[in-house]
Amino acid sequence: MPRSTALVRALARSSSAAACLVGLLVLVGWALDVMVLKSMGAALPAMRPSAALGLLLAGGALGLRLRCDASPVRRWMGTGMAWATALLGAASLVDGVVAGVMASGGGLDALFLRLFGEDGFASPGIKPSPLTSLCLLLLGPALALLDRGTPQRLSWSDAFVSLTLMAALLGLNGFLLGPLVTPAAVPFFQERSMGLHTTCLLILLAVGTLCARPDLGLMGRLTQDTLGGFVARRLVPVTLMGPPLLGLTLVVMHLSGRLSHDAKFPLFSTVVAAGGAALVLMAARALDLLDNERRRATTALEASEVRFRTLLDTAPDPMVVVDASGRVRFANAEVERVFGYRREALLDRGVELLVPEGLHGPSTSASPRPTGAGRMVSGRRQDGTCVPLEVRLSPLEGAGDATTIAILRDVTERRELEKLREEYVGLISHDLRNPLHTINLRAHLLQRALHERKLEREGHMAQAIIHNVEWMNTMIEELLEGSRLESGSVTLRRESRDLGRFLEEVLERDVAPDTRERFRLHLAEPLPPVPMDAARLERVVTNLLTNAIKYSPKGTPVDVRLSAVHEQAVVSVSNLGAGLAAQDAARLFDKYYRTEDGRSADGKGLGLGLYISRLIVEAHGGHIWVESEPDRGATFFFSVPLEMAKASRPETPEPQPQPARQRAG
Template sequence: MRSGGTPMNRTWRAQSRSQAMARALAWVAVAGAPLLGLLSLAGWAVFAHSPWPEAAGMPMTAPRTGVALVLGGVALGLYLPTRPSRARRRLSSLCAVGMCLIACISLLQEVAGLPPALESFLARTFGVLSATILPSPLTPLSVLFLGSALLLPDRAGTRQVWRDALVVAALLVALLGFNGLLLGPLFASGGESLPPRRGMGLYTALGVLLLGVGLLCARPERGLAGRITRDTLGGFLARRLVPVAILGPSLLGAALSLLSLEGMLGREAKLPIFATLLSAGGAVLVLLSARALDTLEAGRRRATAALEASEARYRGLLETTPEPLLIVDPEGLLRFVNTEAERVFGHPRESLLGREVELLVPEGLFGGRSLGGLSNARAMHGLRADGTRVPLEARLRQVPGPEGGSLLAVLRDVTERERATDRLRAAHEEAEVQRGLLQAVLNHAPVGVLFIDPEQGTLVSNPFAETLLGPLPARAKRGSYLSRLRHPDGRPMKMEELPSSRAAKSGEVVGPVEVQLVRPDGRTTPVLITAAPVLGPQGEQRGVVVTGHDLTPHRELERLREEYVSLISHDLRNPLQGITLRASMLLRALKERHLAREELLTDAILRNVAWMSSMIEELLEGSRLESRRIELRRERTDVARFLEDVLERDVPPDLRERFRLEVTTPLPMTWVDARRLERVLSNLLGNAAKYGPPDKPVVVRASSREGWVVVSVRDEGPGLAREDTEHVFDKYYRTRQGSASDTQGLGLGLYICRLIIEAHGGHIWVESEPGRGATFCFSVPTAPKDPASPEPPLLPEGPGSKGIT
């Protein structure tokens, strides 16, 4: 069934309700006619006569007629499908031939009698009564007509007309026999049926009527049945009046016969009553027809009102649509222009109606350029009232009408779209330029770049990455190089340990991380890797980009620098030791001879030599710390006692009153290299004493926080600018407001402090504001740092503070 409730036949064509009822009636005939024939044959087989009601003094159905009814029902059932198979058609035709043969035998027996051999065959087949009980002459006629109709090919046209004529003839003959059976006893003087003493049996009449109606309804979409089932005024009236006109007299006669049998009507009253009731039935038919016409007229009015409302809605839709609409007649004249077309073209609507469409579209609706992707769509230019051109996109559709129809043109002003297209084209060209630039940078960059798609598991690399990793397959998969990656200590890396995996999981930048890469030739290359997620326009993760920097040249430069620094420092220390020894001997000799001026000069030489020795020592210490060639000698240390000892040893006696030690929380025993930590603290104390005012204290504060010891040194000096706090722990850095004495250093003191604290696994930072002093802080773990331990705590940072890790 379709959604609207319309039934479908086996060819999936829509059927009306009337056609569906007609086919249902045909199936009733297929079941009813054979049933009546079988009842008749059963009566002859069991009782040697036809069963009730034909045995009650009424004409009987002959056995051969029962066989004809069964054959007719089977033939109709096989014929009923819309497209029966070839076997079905052949079997149906064979049953129809059997009907025609029985009808011909009956007609031959009626006209000239049967040959003795045929009489003997019928007696043996149907019993002795088959020869004495002859069917009514109406029966073989109707059966012959039906059999012939079933034998005609199932095609529309002339054959359909002949089939309908044969079926109607059979129905008329059967109706004559049926009415003779019912009305004969009512009006005949002897109470006999029509024809006298040879009336059609009740089963025969009903069976032939059912077969005739079923054959008409077998194809309800064409022929006479198609006229009756059609959804037209004629079909509407036929469906209501034909059944009443055909069955009305028969039912009326049956009612009068029943009354006559019961003795309730006299013979002289039968005909007047029948005529009166027949007139009343005619009047009822007229009234029913009038009622049907009234119903149709009311439906027509409703349809007209609905059509007018639909037209109003359609016109309102055309008027309010946001696109210009034109309706052009076959002569190319404008018949309708909506409000949007008025606005776009600038012409009043009244001046456009009846004018040529070329007034608005000079090249015509079928000019311009055809848009292949759209049906009946064209790109063209319109002309406004002020003479300016407007780019248009037109879609054309034929609108059927009584005078050949018209053309509906739906126009669209594509000015903004063309501008957007131009902008998009320019953006695309710019994107191509940028893409080419990026591709050139990636192809020639001395850094390996990989793009990894975590969902598909594929990766794309630039030439330098392939130089590092070796040739990769055309569609390399993520993890194909995992077996060649090692931790700095030589352990193999797992997939979840890769910076790309961590960046894809966390959505944050990971690195730089140093790994060891085993190259195809077996050499090991240190690589510094950074992984960053690539985000889409909506913030979704599209992949991970990994950059790898070959550290081999950097390591070689570091090695050369360390060798150079060590060589220079070693070569400088030996002469300085000799200068120090001889200058010391000279100083003693000058003191013995009381040469004060020469003594001062020699003392200056010794101070400068000491200064140079300290700078050389700083260079060596910084080089060793940078190369991680030193090993911390950690010992369990009482930090509070350690701080007291440092203040006692490293602070001159005349400055000790300025320094104050504060231990805010109990301090646990801490594993540190006391000698190098003393160097850090001594540097911080010296800076505080140098830059702090002589009358202001320097506070050394120590506290413990969740496995960390935090030490701070605060002075009340001029403080540091923000740009200084960001770089004060950098190598060779000097502050801008430094004093003249600062120029004697190399700028390595705080840098070495940072390297020592980081070697302990801690942090060092400064908190300062100009004019408010400075606080230098560092934190060290109470135990050797575990990779899973939390980050060290930082003191609250004030403006201008900087944490260094």
């Protein structure tokens, strides 16, 4: 909570407590006939019972309505006491002004006095002020309508509170400033009908009502961190309370004999004029300070913008700044080199001029990628030729809603290098398979011969050779499969299959019997079939199941779930293992990436299992991702389109390498 808001809330609580306490003490004073409690001071006139009851009701209503999250019963009680305050004020006003019965000994106060066993007031010659009744009449609706305001507009509650404050200040100024123009004929504290204590408490209640909702209406404007709020917080208290304090000072000087009656009014006028000039100078100084701060901030912002533009302009990759409507607001020099457009020609043009499919991909995408993740797109140069790009998006803070920096990295050279690498890997892998096949065949013959001669120790050595040959064969197969999927040369052999039945078969066929009981399969309602390459998708499922068992404590369950989300079948595999750090989860599906736990658990892998799984899933038109937190396990997901979405896709889509989608745990 800001310091100013905390202060005004404390002021609201204090005003509620003070009004309730004084009202209760005065009523007790009338009931016990204690003059000190009736007048709250030896020199002050007795507060009338109706005024004391009004203060008690208003203070109670304010206290009950202070909390915005108060219970309904508490709100209803507060509202009821607020309207009771207004009703009491209206009755007192009619009683005292229209009928004039209080001057003749009747009315509400006479009724209260009869209840207390009193016959009349100690000072019957002093008529009650109608301002007290008017303040209670206005304060009641202000308290009842406390929550009807908004931060942008003044409310009816603000209007009623402002009128209450003006009426109370009128009574206070009449009490303090009246002797400036009229000679004091009676003791000062008894020469005005509206008592000083009543006036001060009504002003305090009015201010407390404003402070009850510091974020709404008039008080919201005073507490907000703006130029208007800054000036108002310094000028409003001085303008409201300056004249009463000045009048009180002059009266005290007059009563002490240091100031003659003829000098009071001229001195008051002179001090008010000087105070007004001082307020103007204070406001001017405050505005000068704020203007200097604004100029310094503007200069710093301009310098920061120059540095920012220089940084973008010297970046080695094409970079554009795009607003919420998709229009280019800035383009660096690399954009000119890669795309052939002059930067001036790109400003205020749609980014589709450079990336026809848009920075976020087609609008029909069922699973949009998170901001900051790279995505492969095809750009278009000015001459109409295409250029492969990797797009990375980053929000630009402080530059308006949805303003984004887009980094368009030209990956033409990388594509050529990847192609050469894939050819090299394919050639090496193919040349390695022939000698491995020969080694495997001879090792099996050797193992059989050793078994016939009952040479068990040598037979175990032959088995170790066979095991390592199989391991090398698996790694070569992973390299070949990854190379084929990356190049897009794989034709998926799709067939419509029931994915739920498919998962049951994989669990039955590919999971070891001693670990099968740890898996729990949860199937949703029957789903439409999925067009899939069963052999390759089985590889994905098996990889996820194997990892779940490998990286979870023994005996803990592994949950496999199947559901449908937006025409996509979603399979999830959850384990209760150690979980993943954020940096590991972000790169888990990258090529050759292995976590520290993965390297320690199995030093033989190449880090291609999840990467190939990602390529297989994306070749099916789906996505794969992980949700995990350290020490809370991990859940791997992959989605593939259902049969109903088949017509909107080509039969064999060309896969495009894309980074894995990660969601925060």
